[in-house]
Ligand SMILES: CC(=O)N[C@H]1[C@@H](OP(=O)(O)OP(=O)(O)OC[C@H]2O[C@@H](n3ccc(=O)[nH]c3=O)[C@H](O)[C@@H]2O)O[C@H](CO)[C@@H](O)[C@@H]1O
């Protein structure tokens with residue numbers, strides 16, 4: 115088991131290239147199950163979630179071959195409806211996409227309840243509501259979801275909450291259902307459009323993605339295709355926030371800036387200069403950062419996945435900023451760790467009230483989830499002294515070559531093996 119060490123105080127300068135989007139990748143890979151012939155996906159991020167999903171595709175009989183570290187060929191022709199009640203499915207959130215994809219292809223599936231970041235309860239009732247509306251019988255038996263259908267029939271499905279996962283999962287099941295499916299109050303995240311683009315290249319008939327009403331006309335079969343993934347807006351946002359916190363002049367390369375408008379607007383309000391050009395952002399922090407309030411919302415609002423990194427930045431800003439996460443009200447586990455680093459943050463009525471500016475100090479901290487990890491790394495870059503971060507398996511689920519990318523920008527970040535005592539302390543805490 116490893117820990118990460120961050121020596122604070124160095125200014126970030128130079129260019130960082132953004133990888134393919136995690137939250138697209140983790141849906142595109144299961145979507146390949148639906149095809150009858152080879153699907154090639156290019157630009158995949160080198161992260162553990164992607165490798166785990168590749169292994170799961172092999173477990174159900176898929177042939178998965180890599181022609182480079184970012185390009186995979188999936189031949190689904192020998193896949194079977196193998197039950198996956200436990201094991202690797204519990205290591206990540208997106209294993210829930212095996213439900214929609216296997217239901218669409220085989221009309222049956224057994225999938226253990228997903229893992230992923232613990233951000234408070236993360237129910238999947240809307241996914242199940244959608245599958246049932248399409249004609250599936252769904253039961254929960256000993257922590258695994260059993261789905262069976264004689265046939266899937268298109269239906270009108272209104273989502274009670276706007277959910278990325280439910281929108282994609284229902285799309286996956288509906289593309290091969292008989293007749294028309296309408297998903298109302300659908301989520302609009304760019305990753306949903308990316309998945310619909312792949313499915314359309316496979317022969318699916320989908321209209322309205324990117325709006326809150328998606329219309330799908332079921333087809334009998336889907337073919338293989340080639341697809342290139344979109345850049346990761348959350349990784350891009352993380353480096354943009356890091357540059358605002360501790361940068362001189364940082365170019366964020368391979369980014370679709372429209373995907374980050376809500377975040378860039380808040381950074382500009384704080385006094386950060388962000389210039390947008392083709393596929394790049396040039397970020398220069400202002401001399402004095404002013405605090406702002408942020409409230410996370412569904413896309414195109416401020417993304418919950420950047421709330422934690424942004425909280426770290428606010429410790430450097432003058433005055434008080436209020437952070438409210440309306441998607442995951444309990445996504446506040448980074449706050450105690452930031453306090454260990456001398457941050458002045460109060461939690462009141464579910465909001466974090468960040469007072470600044472303070473000089474953060476290096477400390478031993480734990481990443482309780484993926485973006486808490488990003489938040490602590492950004493705090494470490496700003497801090498005086500060395501910050502030691504444990505819980506790296508979370509960070510590795512979502513950030514490709516993070517130490518290398520930061521060091522290329524002039525940071526000093528490295529990983530070390532933990533001692534047996536440190537591992538015991540980590541496991542018992
Ligand atoms: C793999 C992936 O893409 N993960 C992203 C996805 O997670 P995920 O797909 O799990 O998140 P959702 O969009 O589904 O969740 C949004 C909100 O709806 C609630 N909800 C969701 C489904 C459901 O059936 N019932 C229900 O009540 C959730 O508890 C949450 O409060 O979107 C989140 C919100 O942008 C991001 O933080 C995650 O990074």
Ligand SMILES: C=C(OP(=O)(O)O)C(=O)O
Nearest residue numbers: 207208230231419484485
């Ligand atoms: C919460 C996240 O991921 P997951 O849904 O995969 O746990 C995230 O990417 O911030």
